[in-house]
Amino acid sequence: MVKDERVVAFIVARLSSSRLPNKHLKSIGDRRMIDWTIHFIKQVGYLDDIVIATVNEEDNKPLIDVAKEHGVKLFWYEGDVNDVVGRLTEAAIEFKADIPILVSGDCPLIWPDAVKKRIEMISEDKELDYVGFCKKNGRYPIHSSVGVYRRKCWELADRLSDKPNLREHHFPIAGLRSDLFKAGCIECEDIFYKVSHRISVDTIADLEFMNAIFYELESKGKVFNLRNVVELLIEKPELMNINSDVHQIRIDEVPKKALFLVENRENLEIFVHLAYELTKKGVGVRFFSRNLELLKTIERKGFGVLNDPNEYKHDFKITDT
Numbered sequence: 001m002v003k004d005e006r007v008v009a010f011i012v013a014r015l016s017s018s019r020l021p022n023k024h025l026k027s028i029g030d031r032r033m034i035d036w037t038i039h040f041i042k043q044v045g046y047l048d049d050i051v052i053a054t055v056n057e058e059d060n061k062p063l064i065d066v067a068k069e070h071g072v073k074l075f076w077y078e079g080d081v082n083d084v085v086g087r088l089t090e091a092a093i094e095f096k097a098d099i100p101i102l103v104s105g106d107c108p109l110i111w112p113d114a115v116k117k118r119i120e121m122i123s124e125d126k127e128l129d130y131v132g133f134c135k136k137n138g139r140y141p142i143h144s145s146v147g148v149y150r151r152k153c154w155e156l157a158d159r160l161s162d163k164p165n166l167r168e169h170h171f172p173i174a175g176l177r178s179d180l181f182k183a184g185c186i187e188c189e190d191i192f193y194k195v196s197h198r199i200s201v202d203t204i205a206d207l208e209f210m211n212a213i214f215y216e217l218e219s220k221g222k223v224f225n226l227r228n229v230v231e232l233l234i235e236k237p238e239l240m241n242i243n244s245d246v247h248q249i250r251i252d253e254v255p256k257k258a259l260f261l262v263e264n265r266e267n268l269e270i271f272v273h274l275a276y277e278l279t280k281k282g283v284g285v286r287f288f289s290r291n292l293e294l295l296k297t298i299e300r301k302g303f304g305v306l307n308d309p310n311e312y313k314h315d316f317k318i319t320d321t
Contacts, residue, residue, distance in 0.1 A: 002123040008049045008097035009041050010075070010088055012170070013105035016059040018257055018284025019203050021304035024105050025062060026207055029214035029224060033108050033201060034063075036224070038070045040110035041103055041146075046119050049073055052105075053091045055081045085167045089158040092151045099123065100154060102170055104145035107200045108210075111143060111226040117186050118148040127182055129153035130174055134185035141192035142230060144199060145170070153181060165251055172251050192226070195233045197240045198248065199226075203279045204302045209242040247282040257284040259312055261319035265294060271320065272301055286312045 013024045013034060020026070024034040031039075034052075041050060050072040054060045060076075067074040075094065077087040092100040099122060101115065118131040130149040133141050147170060157171045160180075166173050174181040201207055213232055214224050216239070222228045233240060249255055258278055262271050275285045287298045288309040295305045306312055 002046045002119060005098035005123060006048045006096050007046045007099045007119060008051060008095050009047050009101040009103050010051050010053040010091055011037055011103045011105045013052055013054050013063055014060060016057055019279040023201055028210045034066055034105060036108035037103060037105055038072060040112055043112040044115045046116065049095055051075050051091060051095055053087055055087060057081055083167045084169060085158050085161045085171060089154045092154050097151055100149050100151055102147035106202060107144035109144045109199050109226045109229060110146055114143060114188055115146050121184050121186060122148055122150060125184060128184045129181040131184040134187045136193045139193055139196060141188040142195050142197060142199060143192065169251050191230055195230050197233060198243060198246060203246050204276055205243040205246050205280050212239055212242055246280045249282050255282055255284060257314045259309060259314035259317045260285060260287045261317065262287060262289050262294065263291060264320050267320045275303055
């Protein structure tokens with residue numbers, strides 16, 4: 001049991017993703033991705049609060065209604081939009097979280113039992129800064145990005161993270177400075193070590209993968225959860241081909257951005273396919289066109305569009321004119 005400590009789950013969400021805009025509101029089967037995230041994290045138990053932790057951008061205003069709909073709290077960070085470490089540390093302080101749980105909003109397949117066991121471990125051992133997963137046979141289990149910490153870990157990480165790449169990710173300094181942070185780990189059930197595959201949603205290909213497994217499970221009369229997903233991937237490993245070539249952006253990597261200027265509908269499918277492939281390689285993409293109907297078509301295909309091309313700082317430009 002967790003006694004005399006506030007356990008608060010913080011769902012990290014931002015709707016201005018460069019590779020998949022509004023990704024938290026995209027549908028996986030019969031509900032939005034953020035609905036799945038909240039659904040699974042509510043099953044953890046021990047939680048005193050659930051908070052959607054977002055940042056002050058116009059794009060994120062729909063999250064206000066999401067929080068109300070699910071009866072959870074919202075933290076609206078006024079600092080640097082890219083400062084994830086600062087956002088979460090400030091949120092943990094505001095909500096008086098002794099044990100803050102970091103929930104990545106783009107990894108909906110949370111296994112509640114694994115989160116619960118890590119909360120129990122960190123509650124029992126007050127010296128631990130965070131609890132992760134143990135390896136088996138040199139492999140980590142397949143799990144969504146959920147971190148279990150003590151607030152003092154976040155506060156120290158906030159003070160030590162002195163470079164942009166250390167602040168834009170989920171407390172990487174804690175792993176890089178093992179001399180300063182004490183970590184624990186739990187072993188998971190054997191089945192979760194049998195498949196190694198990305199289950200985060202950063203691109204259209206990832207979203208296609210999630211929907212493919214949702215509907216495959218539905219056709220078998222099974223619910224969408226991590227155990228059933230792993231069993232399905234063991235049975236049908238070919239499903240992993242859908243997003244097996246999506247690049248996971250590294251902490252030391254500066255993401256690239258591309259601006260597509262499209263005016264000719266005849267070339268649209270070529271450019272959409274190119275944009276689809278670029279996002280898998282880690283490139284953020286936006287489209288601009290003076291043809292408003294063309295922009296609507298592009299937006300329906302899942303890509304971000306611009307009213308003014310000058311508002312997007314891009315590394316290279318692709319045009320059909």
